[in-house]
Amino acid sequence: MPLLSVKNLAVRFETHHGTVRAVDGISFDMEEGETLGLVGESGSGKSVTNLALLGLIPSPPGVMTGQVHFDGQEISALSEPELRKVRGNRISMIFQDPMTSLNPLLTIGRQMTEVLELHKGKSHSEALRLAAVGLGEVGLSEPESRLAQYPHELSGGMRQRVMIAMGLLCEPRLLLADEPTTALDVTIQAQILELMAEVQRRHGTAIILVTHDLGVVAGTADRVAVMYAGRIVEEGPTHQLFKNPHHPYTQGLLSSVPRLDSDTSQKMSSIPGTPPDLAEMPPGCAFAPRCPNVQVECKSERPELLASGVPGRSNACPLYASPDSAEADSAEARP
Amino acid sequence: MTRPLLEVQNLTKHFPVGPRTFLGNAQQHLRAVDGVSFNIERGVSLGLVGESGCGKSTCARTIVGLHPATSGSVRYEGVELTTLSRRGWLPYRRKIQMIFQDPYASLDPRQTVAQILDEPLALFGLGRRRERRLRVLALLEAVGLNPRHVQRYPHEFSGGQRQRIGIARALASEPDLIVCDEPVSALDVSIQAQIVNLLAELRERFDLAYLFIAHDLAVVRHLCDRIAVMYLGRLVEEAPREEIFKNPSHPYTKALLSAVPYPDPEIERTRERIVLRGDVPSPLNPPSGCPFHPRCHQAHEVSGDRCSHQVPELLQKGDRSLACHLD
Numbered sequence: 001m002p003l004l005s006v007k008n009l010a011v012r013f014e015t016h017h018g019t020v021r022a023v024d025g026i027s028f029d030m031e032e033g034e035t036l037g038l039v040g041e042s043g044s045g046k047s048v049t050n051l052a053l054l055g056l057i058p059s060p061p062g063v064m065t066g067q068v069h070f071d072g073q074e075i076s077a078l079s080e081p082e083l084r085k086v087r088g089n090r091i092s093m094i095f096q097d098p099m100t101s102l103n104p105l106l107t108i109g110r111q112m113t114e115v116l117e118l119h120k121g122k123s124h125s126e127a128l129r130l131a132a133v134g135l136g137e138v139g140l141s142e143p144e145s146r147l148a149q150y151p152h153e154l155s156g157g158m159r160q161r162v163m164i165a166m167g168l169l170c171e172p173r174l175l176l177a178d179e180p181t182t183a184l185d186v187t188i189q190a191q192i193l194e195l196m197a198e199v200q201r202r203h204g205t206a207i208i209l210v211t212h213d214l215g216v217v218a219g220t221a222d223r224v225a226v227m228y229a230g231r232i233v234e235e236g237p238t239h240q241l242f243k244n245p246h247h248p249y250t251q252g253l254l255s256s257v258p259r260l261d262s263d264t265s266q267k268m269s270s271i272p273g274t275p276p277d278l279a280e281m282p283p284g285c286a287f288a289p290r291c292p293n294v295q296v297e298c299k300s301e302r303p304e305l306l307a308s309g310v311p312g313r314s315n316a317c318p319l320y321a322s323p324d325s326a327e328a329d330s331a332e333a334r335p
Numbered sequence: 336m337t338r339p340l341l342e343v344q345n346l347t348k349h350f351p352v353g354p355r356t357f358l359g360n361a362q363q364h365l366r367a368v369d370g371v372s373f374n375i376e377r378g379v380s381l382g383l384v385g386e387s388g389c390g391k392s393t394c395a396r397t398i399v400g401l402h403p404a405t406s407g408s409v410r411y412e413g414v415e416l417t418t419l420s421r422r423g424w425l426p427y428r429r430k431i432q433m434i435f436q437d438p439y440a441s442l443d444p445r446q447t448v449a450q451i452l453d454e455p456l457a458l459f460g461l462g463r464r465r466e467r468r469l470r471v472l473a474l475l476e477a478v479g480l481n482p483r484h485v486q487r488y489p490h491e492f493s494g495g496q497r498q499r500i501g502i503a504r505a506l507a508s509e510p511d512l513i514v515c516d517e518p519v520s521a522l523d524v525s526i527q528a529q530i531v532n533l534l535a536e537l538r539e540r541f542d543l544a545y546l547f548i549a550h551d552l553a554v555v556r557h558l559c560d561r562i563a564v565m566y567l568g569r570l571v572e573e574a575p576r577e578e579i580f581k582n583p584s585h586p587y588t589k590a591l592l593s594a595v596p597y598p599d600p601e602i603e604r605t606r607e608r609i610v611l612r613g614d615v616p617s618p619l620n621p622p623s624g625c626p627f628h629p630r631c632h633q634a635h636e637v638s639g640d641r642c643s644h645q646v647p648e649l650l651q652k653g654d655r656s657l658a659c660h661l662d
Binding site for chain 2: 155156157185187188191194212215217219239242243253254256257259261262264267268269270271274275
């Protein structure tokens with residue numbers, strides 16, 4: 001049985017401009033110790049997916065439907081007090097901006113000990129000791145004295161380390177990381193990614209890594225799910241998906257990422273147009289207005305995410321079904 | 336040899352911070368830009384890269400006169416800009432324009448596109464009303480927007496389209512130099528590429544020079560002829576694009592390049608990576624000697640303690656300038 005199983009998860013918001021379907025029926029499974037990269041552009045629903053998994057969608061205006069099974073328990077059916085026992089304990093979350101997600105009025109020590117006292121029933125002194133160990137593990141110097149400091153006394157990279165240490169204190173089975181390095185500089189990003197990989201090796205934590213940065217996903221994820229306008233349009237093992245993307249959106253996205261080894265005499269390739277307004281979705285495939293190989297039927301029927309004939313891969317473009325390329329793909333997958 | 340279009344020499348910008356003394360002088364100075372020199376030739380693009388807080392945006396804003404310089408000189412076609420009065424600046428504002436990072440904050444929400452684009456034209460007296468109206472439509476066309484949307488307000492456009500309006504506004508006065516401060520950082524990847532292509536196309540068409548500020552090296556590589564790398568208020572290396580990417584000399588340039596993630600799992604998981612230790616030091620209290628030495632992975636290769644005591648000068652060698660004691 002998978003560690004996490006998401007079935008038909010949907011989140012909609014009732015707004016003045018109509019119903020916004022931020023997440024529009026997505027399903028995926030995750031195994032123990034695995035890293036899933038959830039990628040997409042802004043507004044594609046990747047962050048809302050993460051929030052929904054922990055029941056953090058404000059209602060109203062949000063409405064969440066679908067099932068989330070975690071570790072044999074249906075957490076989407078839990079009450080708020082029961083969910084609180086899961087959050088920060090068996091599933092924890094790292095947010096994008098460590099400046100706004102740490103409480104500026106409390107010391108690092110106070111914020112870190114809270115989870116341990118609450119979930120594990122530790123005494124305050126024991127919790128402080130464990131918090132210091134946690135800070136040491138994420139590479140902060142002088143962890144004991146850091147506990148007495150306030151968030152503003154730390155740099156961005158250090159604050160993100162504190163967030164990670166805090167997220168790992170209760171040794172969660174699943175870590176939801178929402179753009180954990182986006183606010184950081186590249187040299188600091190490299191440190192944090194290295195740290196997360198090491199933590200995962202040590203504790204066997206499964207990670208959902210939400211990011212718009214395909215370079216970050218390429219280096220860290222085992223599998224990748226690409227989201228567009230609230231849906232997963234393609235999913236598969238990282239190496240295969242990058243080497244041979246099936247969905248036209250994935251293809252466009254991958255080729256528009258600037259690379260340090262691309263040909264600068266050529267124009268950068270881009271996807272024409274802009275993502276659709278979620279309150280006024282076109283009928284049919286959401287990507288159809290920007291798709292280079294759009295067909296008549298794309299504009300009327302909304303395609304489902306289906307297994308694409310290659311083991312472990314699925315794809316929501318009905319035009320991709322050619323057996324030749326499927327064969328080529330499995331040939332590539334063989335060592 | 337002809338003069339460069341823009342000559343920046345030993346430019347510094349210090350901000351007074353913290354409590355003041357009895358006489359009202361600041362006790363501490365934040366050394367945002369600390370002696371930066373470079374030239375930009377006509378029609379050439381210079382990329383200024385570095386991490387947040389290194390002073391690249393302050394440098395750009397000081398050059399265009401949005402901050403008064405603390406010391407140093409900025410010359411445009413030989414004319415010193417740092418000592419100009421507001422009125423004296425006017426003719427140069429026409430020739431030096433700026434594109435900002437945030438397309439949401441840099442357009443007046445109460446003005447229509449027509450008003451936004453007409454303002455520089457009217458200010459510099461570029462044509463009569465009817466001519467200006469035609470020019471506004473031509474500008475929209477040039478940046479890939481529908482001229483029929485000329486009466487719309489900024490909020491009716493997407494982020495990428497707004498950045499196109501910002502670009503059209505910068506183009507309006509027919510500048511020679513456009514200072515671009517992170518113009519694509521706030522945009523999604525698929526839109527980012529559209530804007531980079533547009534900037535490249537406009538450069539060809541109007542023979543523009545760019546000072547292009549960015550932290551994304553891959554974007555800079557696409558657009559710039561030369562690249563200057565900045566760290567803690569100083570340039571550490573400046574060279575033609577291919578030199579920087581194929582043969583980086585400064586340890587910081589090397590580390591920066593190796594930290595850029597590749598969108599390719601095979602390369603990303605096999606290449607050697609220099610992971611720097613620690614954080615960027617505070618510009619309030621920069622380290623002695625070379626500002627990079629506390630994080631430098633090659634400082635031990637220099638004999639003695641020069642790295643921690645002596646600030647390395649930016650020295651020109653052929654087509655490359657480098658500020659490092661290693662050699």
